[in-house]
Amino acid sequence: MRTKLNPKKIKKYLQNPAEVIVFDEIDSTNNEAKRRLTSAPSAPLLYCANSQTAGRGRKGHSFYSPSDTGLYLSLVLPIAGQMSDIQTITCAAAVATAGAIESLCPVTARIKWVNDIYVNGAKVCGILTELLVDKDNRPAAVCVGIGVNLTTEVFPEDIRDIAGSIGTADRNRLCAEITDRLIFQYAHLSQRLFLTDYTDRSMVHGREVLYTDKDGEHRATATGIDRDGGLIVNENGTLSTLRSGEISVKLSDSISPSFK
Numbered sequence: 001m002r003t004k005l006n007p008k009k010i011k012k013y014l015q016n017p018a019e020v021i022v023f024d025e026i027d028s029t030n031n032e033a034k035r036r037l038t039s040a041p042s043a044p045l046l047y048c049a050n051s052q053t054a055g056r057g058r059k060g061h062s063f064y065s066p067s068d069t070g071l072y073l074s075l076v077l078p079i080a081g082q083m084s085d086i087q088t089i090t091c092a093a094a095v096a097t098a099g100a101i102e103s104l105c106p107v108t109a110r111i112k113w114v115n116d117i118y119v120n121g122a123k124v125c126g127i128l129t130e131l132l133v134d135k136d137n138r139p140a141a142v143c144v145g146i147g148v149n150l151t152t153e154v155f156p157e158d159i160r161d162i163a164g165s166i167g168t169a170d171r172n173r174l175c176a177e178i179t180d181r182l183i184f185q186y187a188h189l190s191q192r193l194f195l196t197d198y199t200d201r202s203m204v205h206g207r208e209v210l211y212t213d214k215d216g217e218h219r220a221t222a223t224g225i226d227r228d229g230g231l232i233v234n235e236n237g238t239l240s241t242l243r244s245g246e247i248s249v250k251l252s253d254s255i256s257p258s259f260k
């Protein structure tokens with residue numbers, strides 16, 4: 001049986017104080033977080049849903065959010081500290097989520113820069129971070145939207161080749177575990193506590209990657225991540241740092257390698 005999200009159970013598992021709001025169905029938990037914010041929250045706010053009818057991904061993509069087989073949440077955290085630190089929340093969220101998944105499921109969770117999580121070569125989680133402004137248009141909170149596929153088996157055609165699921169897990173516990181780990185990482189962003197774990201979990205380090213910028217298509221080797229979450233790449237001996245955008249990573253060294 002698929003267990004529904006339940007605010008009382010989530011609160012029971014949570015170690016940190018947070019307001020928890022659960023929807024059976026919503027367009028997007030990130031949209032709801034945006035709609036509800038009028039001023040900076042005093043404590044973390046957690047919006048989660050059993051399904052989303054208009055789940056959003058990065059770059060205007062949609063996020064497939066079927067009923068009860070995934071976990072869809074948005075954690076709204078008050079702005080605290082330097083913006084240069086807060087901008088690294090995206091990498092920290094990937095580390096928090098990967099660790100939470102591994103604590104509840106017998107899988108190895110790897111990170112594809114910037115913040116997609118892969119299990120057994122398939123994308124099982126996406127993260128969409130947005131800055132929320134108050135009614136006077138001042139930055140008031142950061143909203144980290146996280147979607148995890150647990151037992152989804154059939155995906156829409158356009159993502160069928162890359163999407164996968166982590167397997168059965170208690171969604172209430174997973175929700176609390178991700179939230180606690182993310183709150184912890186957020187409190188320590190200035191120390192970049194996520195960096196070592198991020199590097200260890202990276203599925204792109206040492207691999208050939210493809211990316212496109214204003215100068216066209218590039219093929220380079222990913223060599224590391226900098227303090228601000230930028231991906232350092234080496235293209236024919238020249239080092240550069242990618243700050244945004246999408247990369248594809250070469251997944252095998254066979255004669256006909258595939259890029260994801």
Ligand code: BTN
Pocket residue numbers: 027028029030031052054055056057058059061063071072073074125126127128145146147148
């Ligand atoms: C991506 O893969 O491009 C990011 C996907 C982020 C999906 C999550 S699900 C919860 C939250 N609500 C949304 O509409 N999007 C995020």
